[in-house]
Amino acid sequence: PEALRAIAQRKGLRFGNAIGATRFQDPAYRALMARECNVMVAENETKWQAVQARPGKFTFAPADRMFSWARSQGMAVRGHTLVWQPAKWLPRWVNEHDFGAQPVREAERLLREHIATVCRHFGKDIYSYDVVNEAIEPATGGLRRNVFTERLGAVEQIDLAFRIAREHAPHAQLVYNDYMRWDAGSAKHRAGVLELLRALKARGTPVHALGLQSHIGSWDESAPAGADAMTEWRRFLDEATGMGLDLLITEFDVNDRKLPADAALRDAGVAALARDYLDVTLSYPRTRDLVLWGMADHASWLQSWDEAPRLDGLPMRPTPYSAQLQAKPLRA
Ligand code: XIL
Numbered sequence: 418p419e420a421l422r423a424i425a426q427r428k429g430l431r432f433g434n435a436i437g438a439t440r441f442q443d444p445a446y447r448a449l450m451a452r453e454c455n456v457m458v459a460e461n462e463t464k465w466q467a468v469q470a471r472p473g474k475f476t477f478a479p480a481d482r483m484f485s486w487a488r489s490q491g492m493a494v495r496g497h498t499l500v501w502q503p504a505k506w507l508p509r510w511v512n513e514h515d516f517g518a519q520p521v522r523e524a525e526r527l528l529r530e531h532i533a534t535v536c537r538h539f540g541k542d543i544y545s546y547d548v549v550n551e552a553i554e555p556a557t558g559g560l561r562r563n564v565f566t567e568r569l570g571a572v573e574q575i576d577l578a579f580r581i582a583r584e585h586a587p588h589a590q591l592v593y594n595d596y597m598r599w600d601a602g603s604a605k606h607r608a609g610v611l612e613l614l615r616a617l618k619a620r621g622t623p624v625h626a627l628g629l630q631s632h633i634g635s636w637d638e639s640a641p642a643g644a645d646a647m648t649e650w651r652r653f654l655d656e657a658t659g660m661g662l663d664l665l666i667t668e669f670d671v672n673d674r675k676l677p678a679d680a681a682l683r684d685a686g687v688a689a690l691a692r693d694y695l696d697v698t699l700s701y702p703r704t705r706d707l708v709l710w711g712m713a714d715h716a717s718w719l720q721s722w723d724e725a726p727r728l729d730g731l732p733m734r735p736t737p738y739s740a741q742l743q744a745k746p747l748r749a
Contacts (some may be wrong), residue, residue: 418744418748419718420452420454421454421737421748422451422453422454422455424456425455425707426729428699428732429702429705430699430704430705430707431455431493431706431707431708432454432455432456432705432706432708433442433454433455433456433457433458433493433495433496433706433707433708433709434450434453434456434457434458434531434708434709434710434711434712435453435457435458435459435460435668435708435709435710435711436450436457436458436459436460436483437459437460437461437462437587438459438461438462438479438482440460440716440745441482441483441486443744444640446713446742447486447740448714449713449744450490450492450594450713451490451492453656453712454492454712455491455492456492456493456495456706456708457483457484457492457493457494457495458494458495458509458667458708459479459480459483459484459497460711461717462480462483462512463480463496463498463535463539464477464497464498464501464506464659465481465501465506465507465508465511466482466506466507466508467479468490468535468578469508469534470508470510471510472510472514473530475534475538476616477533477538478673480503480539480621482607484539484542486534487679488542488687488715489666491665493518494539494542494543494544494548495534495543495545495546495547495667495706495708496535496539496543496545496547496552496656497543497546497547497594497667498546498547498548498549498594499531499535499536499546499547499548499549499578500528500531500532500548500550500565500578500727501550501551502549502550502551502552502561502563502566503563503608503718504562504563504564506550506551507563507564510745511527511564512563512564514527514564516564517647518570521565521568521569521688524564524565524568524569524574525569525577527565528565528577528578528581528589529581531532531582532548532582532585533584533585533679534587536581536582536586537585539577540586541588543586543589544588544589544590545589545590545591545592545626545665545706546582546586546589546590546591546592547592547593547594547595547628547667548578548579548582548591548592549575549578549579549594550595550628550708551594551596552571552575552593552594552595552613553596553597553606553609553610553613554609555603555605555606555609555626556605557605557609558606558608558612559606559609560572560609560613564686569715572586572613572616572617572620573744574644575593575613575617575622576617576622578626579617580622580623583623584621588624590626591623591624591625591626592624592625592626592627592665592667593613593614593617593624593626593627593628593665594612594627594628594629594630594667594668595610595627595628595629596630596631596632596634596668597610597653597730598633599646599647599649599650599653599694600646601649604649607653607663610627610746611656611657614657614660614662615626615660618660618661622709624662624664625662625663626663626664626665626705627657627663627664627665628664628665628667628668629664629665629666629667629698629730630667630710631666631668631669631670631694631698632669632672632710633641633669633670633671633672633694634669634670634673634674634687634690635672635673635674635676635686635690636733639640643648645698646693647676647693647694648681650697650698651697653697654697656699658701658703662703662749663703663704663705664698664701664703664704664705664712665705665706665708666695666698666699666704666706666707666708666709667706667708668709668710669695669708669709669710669720670709670711670717670736670737671687671690671691671706671735672719672725672733672735672737673686673687673727673733673734673735674726674728674733677687678727678729678731678743680734683734684702684734684745684746684747685746686746687693687734687735687745687746688745688746688747688749691747695707709736710735711735711736712736712737712738713736713737713738713739713740713742714732714733714735714736714738714739714740715732715740716736717733717736719733719734719735720732720733
């Protein structure tokens, strides 16, 4: 069958996948990526925790190995993520850091050192960064707090992160990335994201695009998609693109937690949910990238994510390829 990257290219899209260092050791999976993708993302290896696990000590070797292979295969690379806002995803040393007598300056120094070092290291090898990931509290639509927002103010800190990225990666597309969805349960999340983006635009923050994580599926009762359920999603995308932002699907997968046990039925259900979502989201000419968060079932983070497992204990089937690397209906 025609490579997904070729199909995507005809529609003016890039097509890619996220891969972790362990999976990267698997030649069959790497070959699948090489055939299908023209974009790679490191699933964990460019996160703060991986890159600067200890203060001032930077580790780039795992990401460098993956990215040099990606380049040799003609793939472009996205950076994920310069700052992941929830405190639980910042390294413990950052959360426990002594900000001293000049906490504002110290917070700014830490942010600047991290972002500048990462951006300078990768240079033009990374064409697009998730600068800030998950800044909005889904339940309230308010801004999440962490050690940086406490010292700098939340909008101010996010603005600063984008400005530092702009300074040290002036060529790169700078993205705000989050996991709001189309359903009613996500209404506050969507509103909060739009409010943040408006505030950034009003300040002249160099934010170029909105990353739609797109972990879609049926893990709760709110999930079923269908055309009607997409009305609010269109409204959301209209608002974002109306601000002049491009869109990217940055972490696509389909949670099949609540779909029937039968594998064939489940794969059909996953494909149907994906179609509803992708038909709408890819219909926006400003959507430029479609990136999967795992492209074969055994490689998906959902196999071990504590909110994902099926009640019947069966392995999840959230991606276009089976664990045996056979194409499933989602791939067709
Ligand atoms: C996930 C990885 O896939 C896991 O391996 C890791 O343990 C936790 O993070 N949203 C994001 C990604 O922005 O960084 C997350 O990746 C998945 C949800």
